[in-house]
Amino acid sequence: MAVTGVGAAASTSTVSRKTIAEDFDTFLTLLTTQLKNQNPLDPLDTDQFTQQLVQFTGVEQQLKTNDYLAAMMLSAQGAGNSQAVSYVGKIVTASGSKSELVDGRAAWTFAVAKPANVTISVRDEAGNVVFRKQGSVAQGESVFVWDGVGDDGRKKPDGSYSITVEGRDEEGSLVEVLTEMTGQVTGVDFTGSEPVLIVGNARVNLSGVLSVRAASAGGA
Template sequence: MVSSVSSNSSSSSSSSTSTSNQMIASNFQTFLTLLTTQLKNQNPLDPLDTNQFTQQLVQFASVEQQLKTNDTLTALLTAAQSTNLSNAVGFVGKTVTANGATATLSDGSTKWNVNLPRDAKTVTLTVTDSSNNVVWTEQKSMSAGDNAYTWNGKTSTGTLAPAGSYKLTVSAVDASGASMTPSLAYTGVVTGVSVSGGTTTLKVGDYSIPISDVTSVSS
C-alpha cells in the first residue's frame, strides 16, 4: 500500500528562486533608471565617454542575460526533480536491499544481508533495540559473499519483540581464527517516495533511504 509520494524541494526551490529573481529584477530596474538619468543629464559640451557608455551597455546586457539564465535553470531543475520522482514511483511495492545495519521489524520478522570477504567459521550476530539493549544473539557459520540473515523477531527470552527499529552487529572469524569485517545491508518493502533538497529517497518502514544506497530490487 502506498503511504506517500511527495516532493518538498520544488516549492522551497521555487520560493528561493522567485526571491532571487525579484532581487535581480529590482537591481536591473535600478541600473536602467541610473543609466537613463545619466544620459538625460550629461553635459552636452562633455558627453559621456564612448568607452564608458559601451561598458555600461555590456553590464546592462549581462544583467538581462542573468535573469534569463536563472529562469532557464529553474525550469531545468523542476523538470529533473519531476523526472526523478516519476522514476522513483516504480520502486513502490518492491522489495529493496540497501546498505545499512538498522532495519525495521514488521510482520514478525526482518532481514539483513551479511557480506563476508571469505568463509567464516564463526559469525556472531547480535540484535539490539533503539535503546541499544541486546534482544537477540546467536552464532552461525557463513560462506564468503552474500548471506541472507532473517531474524524472526524472537528475543533471547522467547517473547516476540515489539515492532520498531533494530540494529544488527556482526563479528566473524575464519578457520584460522583471524577476524574479518563484514558489510551489512537490510531489506524491506518500499511504501513511499519523496524528493527533498534534490535527493530522492525511498520510505521503507520508519526509514527514508537515499535511492543511491539501494543495492538490489525485487518484486
C-alpha cells in the first residue's frame, strides 16, 4: 500500500507554513493508519515512505528559508530607507554634474589626477552656457563656487544648473576630470529599487553619495 498525494500538496510555492504543518499532521495520521491496517503480505514500502518524508521536510525547510530571506531583505531595505531619511536637511556631495543655485550660491566639487588648467562651463536646465571661467587647479579635489551671475552680468534665477569641466596639462593634453555635485537634501523618493535623494531639482541615488554634513557647517 503506497501513500500518495502528500508530496504534490507540499510542492506548491503558495502553501503557507501553517498549511504545511497541517498537511504534515495529516501525513502522519495517514501513515499511522496505513501502518495499522497494512496487509502483512504486502507491507508498506519503507523506501518510498522515507523518500516522501525527506521530500516533505525539504519543502518545509525551503519555505522557512524563503521566509528568513524575505525578512532579511525587508530589514535591509528598512535600514536603507532610514539612512536616506536621515539625510533630509543635510548637505551632501555626490557623483554628478548638477547642483542647485540657492540664494545666489551653487557649489560643485571636482577632482583631477594631476595639476591642470581648467575651463568650467555652467549650463542652465536648457543646456545653455550661462557662465564660463578658466583657471588652474592642483592635483586632487577642488571646489568651484558660483555666485549666480552670468557672463552677461545678470543674476540668474535659483534652480538646477550643471557644469562641464575640461582639464589640460602643461603640454595641452587632456586630463581626466571627475565631477561631483553638492546641495541640500529636501526629500527622498522610495519608488525605485534604491532610495533617491532629492537635491533641489536634481536626483541622487543613495549609493552615489560621497559625503554628508550638517547644513549649519556652511550651507549648500
